Amino acid sequence: MSIERSEPTFGRVSRLKGTVFEYLSLGASVTGIVALGVLLIYVAIDAFDLVNASPEWLLTYYVTLVLPLIGFCLYSANDRSLIRRTAFALGGGLVAMALTFSVVESFVRPIPRLTWQVAYLFVVVAPVTAYVVFVGSREPIGRTGFGLVGRVLGGTALGLSLIILFTVFDERLWFLAYTLGVLPAVGVLAYSRVNPSSPVSLLPVPVALVGFVAASVLRGPVDVYPTAWLIYVWTLVVPVSAIIAGLTAQRDGETKQTAAIAGVAAFALIGGGSLAAGSLGVSSEHALLVLLGSGVPTVMFGRRVVASDTGRVGLFLPVLLVGGALAGALIAESFGFPAPDPWLDASFVTSSPSRMPERAGLYPAIVGSVLVIAFVALLSFVLGVGSAVFLEEYTVESGVVGATTRLIQINIANLAAVPSVVYGLLGLGLFANLLGLGFGSVVTAALTLSLLILPITVISAQEAIRSVPDHLRQGSYAMGATRWQTTKNVVLPEALPGIFTGTILALGRAIGETAPLIMIGAAHTVFSPPNGIWSKISAMPMQIFVWSDFPQAEFRYGVLAAGVVTLLIVLLGMNATAIILRNKYESGV
C-alpha cells in the first residue's frame, strides 16, 4: 500500500460462519415444511381419489375454475408485474414439473401414486393461487368478492352448526330458557342502560339465572310447545331482525323508518325464504337456520358494497365460481372424461360409520368433536384467563401468598409437560368415577381436555397480560380506578389478542388428542350423534385411529385420509374463526 493513497483500506471481515448458520437454519425449517407438505399431498390425493383423475378432467377444471379465479384476482390487483410473474410461474412450473418427473421416472424410479399433473396442481398451482388470492383480496374488488364468498360460506357453516346444535340439544328447553331467562334479562339490561343509577342495573345476570332454572324445572311438566319452526322464529329471527333494525338506526344518516324497514325485510327474508324452501321439499326449519346464518350477513354486506362506490364488480365472484364449476362439470360429463370418485364427499360427512368403506361416514364423530371442543374452548378460556389474571394482577410477591403463588407458577409450567395419558387417567378417576359424570360423555371429555390444555392457556394468557405496558395500569390507577376496573377496562382489552392466540394453539392440541379419550372410555365408534351433554361420544381422532386398524385397504387409504382431511378442515375452520375474531378485536378502537 502506497503512502500517497488518501483512501484508507479496511480489508474484509469473514462472514463464513454466519452464512453457514443462515443456510443451515433455512434448511432445517424447509425440511420440516417439505416433509409435512409431501405427507399432506399424499393424504389429499387419497382423500379425493386424485389417482384416478384423468389429465383431461384436471385440465377442464383448471381452465374453467382455477384460471378464472386467478384472472379475477389479477384484475383486482391491477398490477402488470404481478400478471407477468403469475404467468411465468404457472407456465414455467408446468414445464419444470413435467421435466423433473420424466427425468426422475426414467433414470431413478417411478414415483408411486403421483402423476406430474397432480404434483403440478399441488406444488405450483395451489401456492400461486393462494398468493394471488392474498394479493387480490387486499384491493377493493377482491375484498368485495372474497368478502361476499366468505360470508356465504361462513354463514352457511354457521347455519349448519346451528342445525347440528339443535339436533344435539332440545329446542324446547331453549325456547323456555329464552322466553323466561334471556328475554327478561335483556329487558332489565335495556332498562338499566336508560336509568344507569337505578339498582336494577345489578339484576340482569340473576334474572337470567332464575329464568334458566325455571326453564329447566318447567321443561318436564309443560308439554304444549309451538312447532320447531315457530320456536326458531321467536327465539332467533325476531331478535336478529330487531338487532339489524337497531344497528341500522345507529348508522349515520339513517332514519327510524329505514331502520324499521331493514328489520322487517330481514324478518320477511328469513321467514318467507324458509317457508318457500319448505314448499320445495326442503325442511323449512333447516332452511330457516341456514338462511339466518348466511342470508343476513350476505345481504348486509351486499347492501354496504352497493352503497359504497368501490369494488362493486367483485360481487360477481360467486357467479364466476359457481359458473366455472358448472361449466367444468358439463364439459367433463359430455366428453366422458374419467373423473375421480372422492372419499371425502357430502355423504362422508353426513353419514354414520359403516363396515363398508363406500358407506362409511364421520358425522357422529364430527359432531362429538366439535361439541367437546366448544365446551373446552369455553372452559379453558374462562379458567385460563381467570387464573392468569389472578396470578398476574392480584397476587402479591411477598409473604405466604407470594410463596404459594410461586409454587403454583412452577407447577403450572410442569403441568404443561405432563403426558396426555396421565390427564386421561385423572379424567377417568375424578370426573367419570368419582363425580359420576359418565364414561366417555361429552362433559367428562370436555373437562378432561380442558384440564389438559389449561396450563398452556394459563401460561400464554399470563404472557399476554404481562406484555401490557405497566404505564397503562399506572394511568388507570391514578384515575381512581379499582384493580378490577383497571383489569377489565385496560389490561384485558389489550391482552385479549394475545390470549386468543394462545387459546387457538391450545385448542388445536385438544382437538387432536386421542389418548385421554381412550382413557376416559370414549367410544371407538358411535353410530348416532350425541343428543345431550351426558351421552357417550366418539371423536374424529378416535374414529380415524379405529379405521387405521381395519383389514380392507380402502379404509386404510381412502376413508382414513378423508377423515384426516376432515379433521384438518375443521381445525383450520376453527382457527380461522378465532383469527378473524382476534383481528376484528385488534382493529376496533
Place this chain on the structure above:
Amino acid sequence: MATNGKADTSSEEETETIISTAIETGESRDRGPTESPRTVVTARDLDVYYGQERALDGVDIEIPENRVTAIIGPSGCGKSTFLRCINRMNDGIDACRVDGELRFHGTDVYDQGIDPVALRRKIGMVFQKPNPFPKSIYDNVAYGLRVQGRAGEVDLDAAVERALRSAALWDEVKDQLDSSGLDLSGGQQQRLCIARAIAPDPEVILMDEPASALDPIATAKVEDLIDDLAEEYTVVIVTHNMQQAARISDRTAVFLTGGELVEFDDTAKVFENPDHDRVEDYITGKFG
C-alpha cells in the same frame, strides 16, 4: 373545590407576556390575593424506604392551594417518590414503606381508614411518558368519570368538551373524538393525558416531569397549560428543567441527594437568593 370555575382561562397573549417576563426577570407570576393561600398537602417528617434504602429523609412541606409548586433536584433525590406518596401510587410497590405524616386537607393520607382509590379520585396525576389508553379520545377523557361511577350524574359530552378545552386540545381533536388516542402526536397525547386527569375535576394535579419527553414547541404548550390550570387546581410538578421551574412555578422545593428537602420557598427567592450553599451550587450547575 372552593374556587372551582372562579375564572376563565387567561388569554393567549397575556400568558405569553407573563411567561416571557418570567423568563427575563426570573420572577414567578403573582397569582390571586396576596395573603397566604390555604395549605392543601402537608408533610411532617416524612420518611420513605425502599427495603433498607432510604428514599426520603424527614421531609417537611406545605403545598399551597391554587399555586404551582415545582419540585426540582438531581436524579435519584426522591422527587418522584414524594410526588407518588401524595396519591399513594407507591402502594403498588411491595418493598415501599412510609413513615411520618402526610396530610391532605388535614387528613392523614396513610391512615388505616383511608381508601387509596377514593384518595386518587381527588388527586389527578400526569406521568412523564404520555400514556393514553388504547381507546378513543372521547373514552380516554371520559375514563375517570366512568370508573368513578359519575357518568350517569354529569353530562358526559359536556364534561369531555370542558376537559379538552381546559387542556387546549379541543380545537385540534373536536372532529376526531372517535379515533384512537394513540394516533395523536406526542405533545397532543400528553395534553390528552392532562385532559383525562382534569375531567373528573380533582383538587390537586400531580405532574411527574410532564414535558421531559416532548419537543420544545409541545413543551411550551404544556407549560402554558399548567399556568392556566393553576387558576382552578393545585398543581405539583416534578421537573428536571430548572428554567421550566422558574418559568411556571410559584413555589419551588429543592430536593438533594439522600432524599432531603433542602429548601422550600418562593420560586424567585430560591433561584435568586437561596439560603443554602448546596442549593445555589445545584442551581448554578456546580453540582448535580
